[in-house]
Amino acid sequence: MKMIRYSFLCCTLAAAAPSFAQNTPVVLPGFTAYADPAETGVDISGRNGVVRWTDSSNAVHFYFHAANTGALKLGLQAKADAPAxxxxxxxxxxxxxxxxxxxDFAEIPVLSTKLKKTGFYDIAVKGISKQGNVYADIKGVTLEGPATKGIQFNPKSWRRSASVHLNYTAPEGKSVEWFYGEITVPEGQDKIGTYFMSCGWHRGYFGMQVNGPSERRIIFSVWDSGKEPDDRAKVRYEDQVTLLAKGDSVVAHGFGGEGTGGHSHWVYDWKAGQTYRFLMHAVPKGTTTQYSAYFFVPEHNEWKLIASFRAPKDGKYMGHLYSFLENFSFENGHMYRKGYFGNHWIKTPEGEWIELTKAKFTNDATARAKDRLDFGGGSEKGLFYLWTAGFIPANAKLGDIFERPAIGKAPMIELPNF
Known part of the structure; x- marks a missing residue:
């Protein structure tokens, strides 16, 4: 899975309805639910909500944020093929x-309660018994009462949590030939469907990803020129990035569907709790730039070339430097995840190493639309960090500036000879 290119995502989501309800009753759509411990034996359909629920080992959860206290009455819009x-x-x-x-869906009154504090709430629905094939199809959860004033919930079928970014401040007038960074994912925070990106710039990104229970990847991609959003076959040859080289066992190909470009990945079983090192190199030549990505393999104590791409209509060094944390899985978009980003440096063509100790916090269209309020970042333990999901209050807002203490020791890098 590759990074969602935020310009396209913003256009896709901007036309959707706002997520703040001002009047009662309100309906939490069934398609925004999550299943725990996993979405098995139940499907959360983007069109139909909770369907094909056959397994009693999981529960279906709906989340909302209450801006006001007071009475709350809850109901279900549900149906079943037989009594359940x-x-x-x-x-x-x-x-x-x-x-x-x-x-047909029935309006089923459930319970009344009183919210004594503001904040996030979890509505859990558990299957107890069924006479037919399914426990229930759930179209939505209805809420009424004074506590719904200013209530926030996700009204869209986009169940990923917000993506969050660190935008680094490099000295003005300094060209960036090399871009170095490190990532540490705390144990337990390496959730499936998470991309921890270390070295991003105006033309691409480089980081590590959790693709499944038994597969993890180091991923490096570079965008084509132009604005084609989906089909790389429509991108003119002169606008396509070109693969120049790739490392042993690295997979490389073009991609589309979320912008277009050149993609490369290496299947590597990186571990939570360990620190990993990333290095980008840019070589401008005429109107093109060659971008090469290197990953330090601690088991071999050496740098590995992931890939090298030539980007057309560029011809400059790296700019707009950033890192990000992305949840790309719908099924577990409610699960908290966090990563540490530290010891980022740049090196100029003149050989000067400069440490990046300041970063501006930004986020994506999901956060800006207030579909999700659970995200944040900051500085601790001498490192920057980013987090998303978990339905806990945000601790950062768009434009916040984070600073970390300088380490003052530039990285020692010995690249292999080719």
Whole structure:
């Protein structure tokens, strides 16, 4: 999975409805639910909500943020192929309800409670018994009462959490030939569907990703020229990046569907709790720039070439330097994840190393639309950090400036000879 290019994503989501409801009743759409411990034995359909729920080992969760306290009445929009029983809980209150058989959704009153504090709340729905194939199809959760004033929830089927970024401040007038960075993912924060990106610039990105239970990757990609959003076959040859070289066992090819460009990845079982090193190199020549990515393999104690691409219509060194943390999986977009980004440096063509100790916090269209409020970042333990998801309050806002203490020791790098 590659990075979502935020310009396209913003256009896609901007036309959707706002996520703040001002009047009661409100409906939390079924397609915004999450299943725990995993989305198995139940599907969360982007069109139909909770469907094909056959497994009682999981629960379906809906999340909202209450800006006001007060009474809250909860109901379900549900149906089943035969009578079924569900247990619904929120705010310490719990109720078992019957779902009637029928082809149409029924409005089922569930419970009333009183919210005594503002913040995030979790509505958990558990399957108890069923006489048919499914426990229930759930179209939505209805909420009424004074506590719904100013309520926030995600109204869209886009269940990924917000992407968050560190934009580094490099000295004005300094050209960036080399860009170095490190990432440490705390144990337990390496959730499936997460991309921890260390070295991004105006033309591409380089980092590490959790692709599945048994596969992790080091990923490096460079964007084509032009604005084609989907089909690389429509990109003129002179606008396409060209693969010049790749490392042993590295997979490289073109990509589309979320912008277009050249992609490369190396399947590597990186570990949470360890620190990994990334290095980008830029060589401008005429109107093109050759970008090469190197990853330090600690088991071999050496740098590995991931790939080298030639980017057309460029001809300059790296600019707009940044790191990011992205959740690209819908199924676990509710799970908290965090990464540390530290010891970033640049090196000029004149050989001067400059440490990057200041970063501006930014986020994506999901955060800017206030579809999700659970994200943040900052500086601790001498490092920058970013986090997203978990339905806990944000601790940073767009444009915040973070600073970390300088280490003052430039990285020692010995690249292999080719």
């Amino acid at each position: 029983t569900l247990r619904v809980s929120v705010n310490g209150a719990e109720k078992t309800v019957n779902v009637p058989a029928g082809s």
